[in-house]
Amino acid sequence: MSLSLPAHDWYKPPEGAEKLWIGLALLWCFVLSLMMPYWHFRGKQNSRGEAYAVTPAAFQQRTEAFVAANKVGERDGMPVVEPAPGGDAYLTARMWAWYPILKLRQGETYRVHLSSLDLQHGFSLQPLNMNFQVLPGYDHVLTLTPTSKGVFTIVCNEFCGIGHEAMIGKIIVE
Amino acid sequence: MASSATLPDPVSASLSARGASARRCDTTGLGVCLTAQQFIKLNAVAAVVFLLFGGIAAILLALTRWQAVHLLRVDWFYRILTFHGLNMLIFWILFFEVAILYFACTVPLNSRLFSRKVAWLSFGMMLAGAVMTNVVILQGKADVLMTSYLPLLAHPLFYLGIILVAVGTLVGVFNFFATLYIARRDGTYEGSVPLVTFGATAAAIIAVVTLLHGAIVMIPTFTFSMGWTAQPDPMWYRMIWWGLGHQSQQVNVCAMVSVWYLIGQLATGARPVNETVCRGAFVLYILFINLASAHHLLVDPGVGASWKIWNTSYAMYLAVLASMIHGFTVPASVEMAMRAKGHGRGLFGWVGALPWRNPAFSAVALSVAIFGFVGGITGVTLGTQQINIIAHNTLRITGHFHATVVGGTTLAFMGLAYYVIPLMFRRDFIWRRAARIQPWLFGGGILLVSFGMSFAGSLGVARRVYDIERAGIYGPAAHLFLGVMGVGAIIAVVGLLLFVALCVGTLLFGARTSGRPMADWGVAEAVQGAPGEALYSDHWAMKGTIVLTGVFLACFAIYYFANWKALADVWHVR
Structure with a gap:
């Protein structure tokens, strides 16, 4: 009984169905454990957490330089910027905007730098539903290859104050 | 019986010691x-x-x-x-x-x-x-x-x-x-101590580690807020805070599983099929759950892939094994008790004979099912390093933990209250018919909440956001699931308010039980010709549980691999 004292000889190895279930469960846990290293080497979607220390001011400067060098247009007052395929792109998060709008090409690979100028933010790319954390002081690098075309929306999904829900950005893929 | 320092035998030296006033329980002795x-x-x-x-x-x-x-x-x-x-x-x-x-x-x-x-x-x-x-x-x-x-x-x-x-x-x-x-x-x-005490000890050990994390992260944050020290690093804060935030949920799991065993005994006379297995599973929690804060950092900068993978699988999967073991031993112990009492027809004949009129029992049965099938499966899947990319900070996460902490822990604790109040406050529950439906209201409502959140989250709806219209991208399906969540929340909160009203009403107006046993909620009775003790020598007698856990494993595998498939469809990223 679970509430009363156990018999003195309670130490017994599992038997029968219980033993079988423990074996099956352990096997399943191995499958769960092995899937992650497998996907790390063979899968196309991984979060390596590649990051470098950066001050908000320095990151803002890099973003401005990137925008000045690669701006191709404007949309609702926000610059649209097209990085070179294989090159670096900068995306700044701040209360409450994503800056600038990135224009990418399907099938090309980019190093997208994410950082925040103030609070923590959440990079949530919709409707794909890809999510990454954005922190101040950390230059978070995603090596990203768009595989579909269209206008994608960046939603902030980490609480960042009263205007949080209005923090919407865009990525255009052609 | 009046409170008294003199108790009939066999009362321990500790309880009859001078200054240690005690009473004998009129229900359990x-x-x-x-x-x-x-x-x-x-x-x-x-x-x-x-x-x-x-x-x-x-x-x-x-x-x-x-x-x-x-x-x-x-x-x-x-x-x-x-x-x-x-x-x-x-x-x-x-x-x-x-x-x-x-x-x-x-x-x-x-x-x-x-x-x-x-x-x-x-x-x-x-x-x-x-x-x-x-x-x-x-x-x-x-x-x-x-x-x-x-x-x-x-x-x-x-x-x-x-x-x-x-x-x-x-x-x-x-x-x-x-x-x-x-x-x-x-x-x-x-x-040795009884299993319930053993499980509570596991919870207490994890609580110490958890609360120390809380102190480590909260004290420098407090001194920073006073302007005495510099701001702690936000990534460091996340890592240590989740040592508090996630591990405290493992304290809940330990406490909840102890309650499962406790109510199993009180309502059906269940006893562990194998004490070693149940205790071993609690030890696994203590040893392997402590790095679980990693599950919150799986798409964070600053911690690398090997750190994430190692901490996800090492810390998690032997703890998952522990939960899967309890997921077998708890229903198996109940099924064995029912079969020993003579309710052994077919695979599931014992299920109909369970004391469903007992709200503590129905609360725990729902708690086991919701925690295992919904909370457990989603938790392991969303906490998988790469799959987290399509789940982090969406409503899928809240859909998961409302099934574990609310449908699992809170519902089990509510079930326990149906014994705590008659046994400790010594008053019988009022509105007993309402009490019998309360777990179903609360559990059913929470299931709807969890489903609504999970599906809305799969459509990309973020957690912790005031308004989703500003994004202008969510269609009628997302709104439908948020509505499901809303309806579920209304049902669950009605169940919660009913629970509070039952408790408070009983404390104020319940009939006093001093000198007599508490009014019986309903326990499983033995029928004539029951096999009794003899059944326990058959280690394959829990046939219904074997089938149920097989179904569980199949659901787990389907959900898990469906999520890998969903992940494979998004952009490439590394």
Whole structure:
């Protein structure tokens, strides 16, 4: 009984169905454990957490330089910027905007730098539903290859104050 | 029976010692230390008050996120969200757990509580801290949500309140360990401690590690908020904070599983098929759950892929094994007890004969099912390193933990209350028919909440956001699922309010039980010609459980691999 004292000889190895279930469960846990290293080497979607220390001011400067060098247009007052395929792109998060709008090409690979100028933010790319954390002081690098075309929306999904829900950005893929 | 220091045999030396007043329980015949009883009552009452606060907040939040209703103003939404998280996840759970700990170290061991003063200190600190935190939140000085991620900054008293609650809980945990020590020293019991006490000890050990993380992260944040020290690094904060935030949920799991075993015995006479297996699974929790904070950092910068993979699988999967073991042993012990009582027809003949009229039993049965099938499967899957990319900070996460912490832990604790109040407060429940449906209302509502959140989250809807219309990208399906969540929340909160009304009503108006056993909720009865003890030598007798766990494993595998497929469809990223 679970509430009363156990018999003195309670130490017994599992038997029968219980033993079988423990074996099956352990096997399943191995499958769960092995899937992650497998996907790390063979899968196309991984979060390596590649990051470098950066001050908000320095990151803002890099973003401005990137925008000045690669701006191709404007949309609702926000610059649209097209990085070179294989090159670096900068995306700044701040209360409450994503800056600038990135224009990418399907099938090309980019190093997208994410950082925040103030609070923590959440990079949530919709409707794909890809999510990454954005922190101040950390230059978070995603090596990203768009595989579909269209206008994608960046939603902030980490609480960042009263205007949080209005923090919407865009990525255009052609 | 009147409270008295003289008890009939066999009463332990500890309980009959001078100054240790005790009574004999009229229902179970166990000795009850009156000091322990007093603090079980105090902590349980405080817990239910915070549950009520959290429940009122819950309905306000659900009716705001249900976009068609959109009740609250934006600032109050985040304020109430902060309030809801802390009252439910921290205050309600911690107060109730201290009550469970005081029970588990005294009554089953026939021991007195170590110290009344320490118990007062613990309760006073926890209560002062919880009230302080709640007042600061409602004054609008701490709109930082439960996690209070730096550089978001709240009023210093917000952090001080949480520190007080954490340290007060640690003091209560100390009282628990000290009681275990004096019970052993005074020889109040022989041999090994009962399984319920063993599980509670596992919970207490994890609680110490958890609360130390809380102190490590909250103290420098408090001194920063006072302007005395520099700002801690936001990534460091996340890592240590989740050492508090996630591990505290493992304390809940341990406490909840102990309650499963306890109610299993009280309602059906179940006993562990194999004590070694059940205890071994609790040890696995202690050893392998402690790195679980990694699950919150799987798409974070600054920690690499090998760190993420190692900490996800190493810490997690032997703890998952532990939960899967309990997921077998709990229903197996109940099924064996039912078959031994003669309810052995076919695979599931015993299910119909279970004491479903007993609200404690139905609460625990629902708790096992919701925790395992919904909470457990989604938790392991979403906490997989790469799959987290398509789940992090969406409503899928809240859909998961409302199935574990609410459908699992809270519902099991509610079930326990159906025994705590008659046995500790010694009053029989009023409105017994309403009590019998309460677990179904609450459990059913929470299931809808969890489904609504999970599916909305799969469509990309973020957690912790006031309004999804500004994004302009969510279609009718997302709104439908938020509506499902809203309807579920209404049902669940009705169940919660009914629970609080039952408890409070019983404390005020319930018939006193002194001198007689509590009114029976309904237990499984043996029929003529039952096999009894003989059944226990058959190690394959739990056929229904074998089928149920097989179905569970199949559901798990399907959900898990479906998520890998969904992940494979998104952009390439590394």
